[in-house]
Amino acid sequence: MIKSMTGFGKNVIQLPSKKITVELKSLNSKNLDLNARIPSSYREKEIELRNIIANSLERGKIDFSLYVEITGEVSNTQVNASIVKGYIEQLRAVDTLSFGGQEVELLKMAVRMPDALKAEREEIDESEYTQIKEALTEALKEINTFRAQEGAVLEKDFVSRIENLLSLLKQVEAIDPERVEAVRERLNKAVADIKENVDENRFEQELIYYLEKFDITEEKVRLANHLDYFLQTLSSDDSNGKKLGFISQEIGREINTIGSKANYAPMQQIVVQMKDELEKIKEQMLNVL
Incomplete structure (x- = not known):
């Protein structure tokens, strides 16, 4: 059973004062490429969370997001009162500005200044982290x-698509004798056109040698084995996209060899169809875990 590298998962925790959302998105990648976006308060747990994800998902481009939304009155950000008061006093002392005692305006300006707000580091609640x-x-x-x-x-x-390739392979096997005979006839015609006396025994030996160079028996057997092995790997318990990719390469090698040896237009047309089917397999293979 194979798995895709594409996927999405989400889970939401509702706490008394917080809403925590966990999101996972996965796309295809040659290796594990994990990108984590988590609040600074959970940074010390990042490695552990990464390991949990890596052990489960194995491979792919993974985006992991941990969102924390404060829904209650609890906040770890407070006004730094002494700093804000100091800013207000400094603003009052600026003679070039006329504030006319507008305390609200002074306060608005002061809280925008650096360090006007301070964030207290929030310790991780172990029960919350367990959730x-x-x-x-x-x-x-x-x-x-x-x-x-x-x-x-x-x-x-x-x-x-593998069944289509097996069907096309049967067509190759069916027209192979016809191809051999066509090659033989072309050679006989070429010799006849020369209009020279030819040693029949020597010609037959050369003809056999020539036909052996274009023999595709081994390629047909190997291609059939590779196609069967591909189906066996598909039905195995684990998902192994890399292994299927290697088998696809071997299938392509045999198809290419048959095409280069064919020397016969009808068979080359079938080879083109086989290459088209294999290319579609390879495109989809990029997304297999």
């Missing part, structure tokens, strides 16, 4: 379910 990890686990389950569903769609498409 965050549980939410992350649920989001990971959701994204893995999404990946499995996308993988099922990809698998269906792969099976269809």
Whole structure:
């Protein structure tokens, strides 16, 4: 069973004074590329959270976001009263400005000054962090379910295209004797056009040698084996996109060799169709975990 690298997972925790949202988004990538956006108060837990995600998702371009929204009256940001008072006194002392005793205006200006607000470092609540990890686990389950569903769609498409390749391979096998005979006739005609006496035994030996160079029996056998192996790997328990990619390369190598040896237009047309099917497989393969 294969999985896609595309997925999305989300889980929300509602606490008395906070709303915490965990989001995961995954796209295709050759390796694990994890980008984390979390509040500074949870930075010390980032490595642990990254490891949890990496162990579950394995590969892909992952965007992990942890949002904290304060819904109650609790806030770790406070007005730095002594600093604000100092700013107000300094503003009053500026003779070039006429404030006319407008304390509200002075206060508005003062709170915009540097260090007017101070943020106290919030210690991590272990029970809250435990709930965050549980939410992350649920989001990971959701994204893995999404990946499995996308993988099922990809698998269906792969099976269809492999079956098309097997059908095209049968067409190649069916016209192969015709191709060999066509090559033989072309050579006989070429010799006849020369209008020279030819040693029949020597000509037959050269003809056999020439036809052996264009023999595609081994390529047909190997291609059939690669296609069967691809289907076996698809139905295995684990999802291994890299392995399927390697098999696709081998399939392409055999198709290319058949095309280069064909020397026969009808067979080359079939090879073009095979290359088209394989190219579509390779495009989808980029998204397999």
